[in-house]
Amino acid sequence: MIKTSIASILESLPTGHSDRIMSLRLPLKNKEYATILNAYAPTLQAKSEEKDRFYSELRHVLRRTPQADKMIILGDFNARGGQDADAWRGGLGRHGVGNCNDNGHLLLEICMELQLAISNTIFQQKDKLKTTWMHPRSRHWHLIDYILVRQRDLRDVLHTRVMPSAECHTDHRLVRCRILIRPKPITRKGGPPRKKYNHSRLQSDEVKAVFQASLQNKFENDSSQIDPSHGLLWSQLKTAILQTSEEVLGFSTKKNRDWFDENNIEINNLLTEKRAAHRTHLARPSCPLRRAAFRHSCRILQQKLRGIQNEWWSNLAIKTQQCADTGDYKGFYEALKSVYGPTHRVQSTLRSADGQVLLTNVTFILSRWSEYFQTLFGIDRTIHDSAILRIPQLPTKLGLDEPPSMEELTEVIRHLRCGKAPGIDGIPPEI
Incomplete structure (x- = not known):
């Protein structure tokens, strides 16, 4: 639901991407837009395939949204994000509620991957102004309804809080977010835009030959002095190359996204x-x-x-x-x-060997992984014969009392290559 004054300036109708995701694109000043996305995630008891399908659709919609748009995601994600702000730096604030569950991990992973931030956990306030849903059996309040924005636009969020007094005839509380959108100022360029030559055409042998012949003709037809100065030579060379590039190669056009x-x-x-x-x-x-x-x-x-x-x-x-x-x-x-599309590399944090220090530096993280694998594979392990004997053997499925020896198996393989196999201890020859 939006105001009538906003509906009159919409350039397109709201888009339903699936039965759980829909979006609305609002025009702002200076040809900028704000994309509002509404989502309803599966519950914790849902199947993992349904959760993976929902977050895959959400990733697809977010990646298709222009990067220049202001992104505001409103949704009931049925996820508990927890309070570990150090492990999810940038995506989770320092004022979370409760512990993180499996759905919370999925939500925080997509936040770190696509540079999103949970605005509910940014502001320090009472828990009753952050929690949005009460468990029917334990009667404990949890934070499962979120408002997400891009991390770069987090400064635009003035306040996000729950409205406990609002009666919406539901077991969820109303969440309100105040955002001051600051459009970018119009940049005024000093001169006309510079055009770029289409250098990719030089990959063709035919175009390369035409370019060389045209450049050679310009040099031969140039009636200059016998011993010109270096400045004049450079000016003639520059003019010939630029004219030949414009005539043969042309200018590159603007590349479309898809x-x-x-x-x-x-x-x-x-x-x-x-x-x-x-x-x-x-x-x-x-x-x-x-x-x-x-x-x-x-x-x-x-x-x-x-x-x-x-x-x-x-x-x-x-x-x-x-x-x-x-x-x-x-x-x-x-x-x-x-x-x-453009890829964004996210360096996940890692804890030290004792679990007390959170490693964020790339060098320290690589050193910790090296230490882990050296410890894992560097230990001398003793394998007992009793452990090997407990491993079920394949020939026992054929009704044998004991596995055949290596010599017997080698003989069977040799006869199979010849087209016949003898019987060994109860195995028929056709097997």
């Missing part, structure tokens, strides 16, 4: 046709012809979108393979980034 943005005009035309059919259907829902026309437009739209997406993936695969064959590693990794 296949949807790259085909924005075509997709918008398809969406316009579908929306027109939808409005016609809503004008008279009982008309079977209009309903059939709307379903047909939806089917055609899905087919064309799949075709556009498949064509984009095919072209990207051809480009990636061409870059790999020609040794263009820059273009190869740019193609990979367009598929996977």
Whole structure:
């Protein structure tokens, strides 16, 4: 639910990503946006497959959200985050409640991976202003409803607290968060934007030959002095290279993020046709012809979108393979980034051997892992024959009283390679 004044400025309707996740994109000043995401996570008793599916969908939605957007996540995550702020630095504040459970680990992992922070644990206040749900049997209050923001936008959060006096006819308490969104100021550039030449075209042998021939012609047709100065030589060389690059290579265009943005005009035309059919259907829902026309437009739209997406993936695969064959590693990794997106490396904290010190430095963490594996594999272990005899042997499943010897097994393998095998102590020859 939003105010009517906000609904009038929305550029798109709320999006339902699944039965547990939906989002709304609000326009701000200076062409900025704030994405509000609402989530309802599975309970602690739910199956692990259902939990993994929910957090996988949540990761997908968050990664598809533009990085420049202000992110506000409201949700009942059915998770207890605990109070270990040192282990989850940046994602969990120092004023948590209770102990962490399995759902809390899943929530904190996605917070650390995607640079999110739990605003409920940032402010020091009474527990009754932080806890949101009371267990029906133990009658203990827990914090399971959260408001998450990006860690870089944590300074915009003025206060997050529970409203105990609000009656919502539910066993959860209302949570309120006050945020002062500060739009970025408009940056004024000093001059026109600089254009970049499309150097990737030099990977083609034909373009490289044309570039060399054009540059050679400019040098031969240059009627300069017999013994020009160094400054004049440099000016002529610079002018020839820049002109040849502009004529042969051209300028690089702005790179789109994915296949949807790259085909924005075509997709918008398809969406316009579908929306027109939808409005016609809503004008008279009982008309079977209009309903059939709307379903047909939806089917055609899905087919064309799949075709556009498949064509984009095919072209990207051809480009990636061409870059790999020609040794263009820059273009190869740019193609990979367009598929996977930018990666954010998160260094997980580690405790010392005695468990008293929390290691955050990369060097100390690597030293602790080295110490752990040296201790694990450096100990001389004694294996007793009785332990080996307790291991069930495969031939016992065939009805043998005792396992065959190594010589007997070798003889069987040799005969199997020849196409026949003799019987050994009760094993029929066909086995």
